[in-house]
Amino acid sequence: MEVARLTATDAARAARVLGEARASTLDGRRPRAAPRPVIRESWGRTVHSGVDPDHDFRSDLLSQDEIERRRQSTRLRHVLPVLREGLLSLADTAQHIMMVADADARVLWREGSTAVLRMADGQGLGIGADWREETIGTNGVGTPLVSRRPVQVFSAEHFVRALHPWTCTGAPITDPRDGRLLGAVDISGPLETLHPSTLALVDAVAKLAQARLRELHLTSLEQLRAVAAPVLARIGGRAIAVDRDGWTAAVTGMPYTSRVALPKSLSPGRCRLPALGPCAVEPLPDGWLIRPTADPAPAPAATHITLDVSQPRRWTVTVVGCAGSWTRELTPRHAELLYLLALHRGGRSASALADDMFGDPARTVTVRAEMSRVRRYLGAFLDHRPYRFTERADVEVLLPEAPLDLLPHSVAPGVVRARGVIPVVARQGPVRFVEHPQPPCR
Helix, strand or coil: CCHHHHHHHCHHHHHHHHHHHHHHHHCCCCCCCCCCHHHHHHHHHHHHHCCCCCCCCCCCCCCHHHHHHHHHHCHHHHHHHHHHHHHHHHHHHCCCEEEEEECCCEEEEEEECHHHHHHHHCCCCCCCCECCHHHHCCCCCHHHHHHCCCEEEEHHHCCCHHHCCEEEEEEEEECCCCCCEEEEEEEEEEHHHCCCCHHHHHHHHHHHHHHHHHHHHHHHHHHHHHHHHHHHHHHCCCEEEEECCCEEEEEECCCCCCECCCCCCCCCEEEEECCCEEEEEEEECCEEEEEECCCCCCCCCCEEEEEECCCCCCCEEEEEECCEEEEEECCHHHHHHHHHHHHCCCCECHHHHHHHHHCCCCCHHHHHHHHHHHHHHHHHHEECCCEEECCCEEEEEEECCCHHHCCCCCCCHHHHHHHCCHHHCCEECCEEEEECCCCCCC
């Protein structure tokens, strides 16, 4: 039975079918109508997190001060007009509410139908509510944040029974500069308001928001460039103008690099930057003028790559080399691929990677497409035929303390097999596997 078609034509019947599928799954029986893969995977993560499927939850709310702090520190505040223009008209006419949550799945803004807002308040789902999967199970905010894709969650597809009267449709919003997850936008309402086109609409509006962020970034760099250009022309020598996050607006007397790694707290004066060595730092409007004061230190013999999969929901790759350092947050699929490449330092063919990822060596087209996306930001350190890290890359993998916490979302056969051997694998060739790394001293 195709549940997706039922939801478009008969919400009540679809809710009953999904309720039976959920009950069978929780009882360990094979359901007559299997849940969609994205829902099945989310249920698996939720069970692993220990969420009670039948208790009447009340999500803890953030304080008003903390909500305001998060609002002011997130880039999502810049795209609220785009989200409102694209979704609020639907929310008002279709008995929905629009919610915007940060990367921690905390709701920072919530607008829409007054009746539905009251309905949400009655379940403790106000501004500041925690919508993480490990808190309230499968839902239209937390699940898109984990899966990094738009998701519609209808009735009993919600893991927690208290959410069964709802239909929720959410999409992640990422920073177009570096792919970092910023949060999610969600449209939610009573289950009778389900419409199959809502998923496409929410996804499209999320992409418009990302395009707006890209536009704002380029505009800010142009403005900084206009201020910095005459300064660079006047001072001569080596200098670079960057914004507050290190993105380059203008450069003179030295090779261009798109971004300079900056410390979290940078102040005017002298400091040492990994990519530039000793520098003099001066403030510019919304940025910095950085002038190297001596020749950079000799480049290291190898580039150091750290793949951090020690956290259950956030995976990163950090590159430290002669051009400085940078970190990129990884999608679940890319975290799987890079972990498998680190595990098999000698390399994997497309068919071997397909077998590791999907248990099907024939799915090489999917593997090549994903590897192509990985190479857009890590291509200088990856070879192909077979796929592998280059010899000049020193690779370190940071692992979780508990083997089952290794990429807990993953059902890839290669990752599942690896979970059983982590305790006895401390080092494999030129790759270091570090178990449950301690936080750095501050």
